[in-house]
Amino acid sequence: MRELLRRFILDAAAVGKPPEGFDDDTSFLDSGLLDSTGIMELVGHLEDQFGVEVEDQELVPENLDSINRLCAYLGRKGVAEA
Amino acid sequence: MAKLSRDVLHVDPRAEADRISAFIREQVTRNYHRKGVVVGMSGGLDSAVVACLCVRALGPEAVLGLILPERESNPVSERFAWAQIEKLGIAGERIDLTPILEVLGTYREKDEVISRLCPSFDPARDTTKVKLPGDLLNRDSFNVFSLVVTKPDGAVSTHRLRASDFQALEAAQNMKTRSRMMQLYHRAEKMHRVVAGTTNRTELDEGFFVKYGDGGVDMEPLAHLYKTQVFQLGRHIGVTEEILNRMPSPDTWSGQVGDEEFYYRLPIETLDILLYAWNNGVPDEDVGAALGLSLEQIRRAYRDIDSKKRSTWHLRCVPPSILA
Numbered sequence: 358m359r360e361l362l363r364r365f366i367l368d369a370a371a372v373g374k375p376p377e378g379f380d381d382d383t384s385f386l387d388s389g390l391l392d393s394t395g396i397m398e399l400v401g402h403l404e405d406q407f408g409v410e411v412e413d414q415e416l417v418p419e420n421l422d423s424i425n426r427l428c429a430y431l432g433r434k435g436v437a438e439a
Numbered sequence: 440m441a442k443l444s445r446d447v448l449h450v451d452p453r454a455e456a457d458r459i460s461a462f463i464r465e466q467v468t469r470n471y472h473r474k475g476v477v478v479g480m481s482g483g484l485d486s487a488v489v490a491c492l493c494v495r496a497l498g499p500e501a502v503l504g505l506i507l508p509e510r511e512s513n514p515v516s517e518r519f520a521w522a523q524i525e526k527l528g529i530a531g532e533r534i535d536l537t538p539i540l541e542v543l544g545t546y547r548e549k550d551e552v553i554s555r556l557c558p559s560f561d562p563a564r565d566t567t568k569v570k571l572p573g574d575l576l577n578r579d580s581f582n583v584f585s586l587v588v589t590k591p592d593g594a595v596s597t598h599r600l601r602a603s604d605f606q607a608l609e610a611a612q613n614m615k616t617r618s619r620m621m622q623l624y625h626r627a628e629k630m631h632r633v634v635a636g637t638t639n640r641t642e643l644d645e646g647f648f649v650k651y652g653d654g655g656v657d658m659e660p661l662a663h664l665y666k667t668q669v670f671q672l673g674r675h676i677g678v679t680e681e682i683l684n685r686m687p688s689p690d691t692w693s694g695q696v697g698d699e700e701f702y703y704r705l706p707i708e709t710l711d712i713l714l715y716a717w718n719n720g721v722p723d724e725d726v727g728a729a730l731g732l733s734l735e736q737i738r739r740a741y742r743d744i745d746s747k748k749r750s751t752w753h754l755r756c757v758p759p760s761i762l763a
Contacts, residue, residue: 386581386742392750393582397602400583413599416572418579 358407358438362427365402366390381424396421403427409434443721443729448711450668452675456495459660463496466658467633475501476635477627479619479653480524480531481690482506482516484682485637487523488669489660491676493635494527502529505626507619509536510546511693519682526679532626536618543618548611556598557588564591568694568701569600569608575704575743576736582704582746589694612691616652624655633657641666644714645744646751647702654754665711704743713740 359381366385367375376388385391391399399421400411409431415421420430428438467473475497478490493502504524508517517533524531540546550562560567566589572580584605586598600608623634636656638648643662648654661669666687673683687698687707703710709730716726723737732740 386579386746389746389749392746393584394602394606394750396581397583397600397605400599401601401603416581416583418581421581 358431358436359424359428361406362424365406366399366424369398369402381428383424384418384422386418386422403431407431407434407436409436443712443716443725445708445712445729447715447729448665448668450664450671452672455664455668455672456492456676459492460496463493463635463658463660467497467501471633471657473627473631473633475503475630475632477503477505477623477630477632478635479623479637480504480506480520481637482513482519482523482682483685483687483690484666484673484678485639485661485669486520487678487682488673488676489635489637490523490527490529491673491678492660494529495676499528500530501632502527503626503630503632504529504531505623506531506533507536507622508533509540509615509618511691513688513690513695515685516690519679519685523679523682526677534622536615536622539618540615543614545611545614549608552604552607552611553586553588556586556600556604557596560588561590565589566692566694568692568696569605570696570700571702571704573700573704576732576739579739582743587694613649613652615691616649617655620652620655627657635660636662638662639664639666639669641703641707641711641714643755644718645703645710645747646754647698648754650754665714666707667711705740710740713737714744717741717744 375390376383379388379390383390400416403409403411415430419426421427432438463476467476476493478486478493480486480490490502490504504520506517506520521531546562550560553567554560568587569584570587571582571584584600586600588596588598626632627634634656636653636659638653638659639661640663642648664672670683688696689698689701699706705713712730713726723734726732726737727734
């Protein structure tokens with residue numbers, strides 16, 4: 358799951374190159390890695406790839422704003438980290 | 440640097456009107472060597488102000504106001520635009536863009552996306568709009584657009600947009616603005632005139648205009664003024680009361696949506712001061728004191744401004760090329 362997310366963020370959704378020192382705690386918002394289209398792509402990817410339904414009230418940085426937060430969020434939604 | 444205050448964007452409207460009028464005169468007569476201007480009159484504040492300034496600069500006989508509605512335009516917009524044209528004593532012309540947009544497939548493409556998201560959507564009766572989440576200052580959130588469908592009985596359904604759906608809607612909607620640009624240039628070339636733009640600094644900074652749409656013009660007389668400054672100018676130079684009192688709106692969706700709900704996520708008075716502070720490096724503590732905002736609220740607003748500036752950089756540039 359972690360590697361799939363990392364690859365999606367960096368290959369498909371990111372705007373430009375990842376910031377220097379990018380790691381699983383890097384904030385997508387603060388680093389500017391994802392713009393609004395990237396976030397919408399990410400949400401679609403979570404629903405398609407991992408079969409979860411992302412509720413409107415779950416669209417918050419606490420759930421979606423780094424690789425680690427995404428993994429934790431998906432864990433809470435019942436997706437096991439392989 | 441002096442402390443920031445809410446008055447920082449106060450302009451001397453008479454001096455500003457003189458300055459912009461001189462700019463317009465210089466551009467039209469000495470730079471472009473043309474005989475006048477064409478202004479797309481939307482029924483909103485910016486185009487009304489530009490028309491007033493062009494009349495001041497060149498005289499009413501040198502200004503043509505084009506009204507370019509389509510079937511999803513608010514009918515009030517056209518009424519307000521005609522009233523402004525009559526007040527200024529300039530020539531006006533109306534071209535209904537609906538047949539052109541039908542041929543281009545604008546409505547079909549848009550309705551297909553909406554029908555997929557909302558199977559009960561009836562294009563003949565329902566109204567639609569897109570919006571961003573509100574409450575930017577008080578909670579961390581993402582710029583995820585939603586589609587809002589309103590039934591004739593007032594029933595509302597909201598549908599979060601995926602990136603591909605948003606892009607399809609945006610591409611279809613932007614054909615409206617680009618069709619307007621085509622009409623403006625047709626009249627301008629035919630009459631040996633200049634197309635006057637109406638984009639203000641707030642729109643320019645936030646990327647709230649369409650490339651080769653309302654951004655496709657020969658000069659931008661308002662690009663140095665934030666929206667609240669354009670409003671001050673409008674009060675001074677003869678914009679009609681009904682336009683001055685109107686909520687700013689893109690007027691490209693059948694449902695009524697203001698600029699704040701559609702894109703800015705902040706009241707324009709607050710956004711303009713934040714943009715000014717951002718552009719001029721005003722310390723956050725001073726911004727907070729002037730606007731009554733916490734540092735956390737300022738951080739949220741700046742993050743949004745930064746994100747919009749970065750994602751719309753290409754709107755403000757000449758297309759990149761190898762040519763130095």
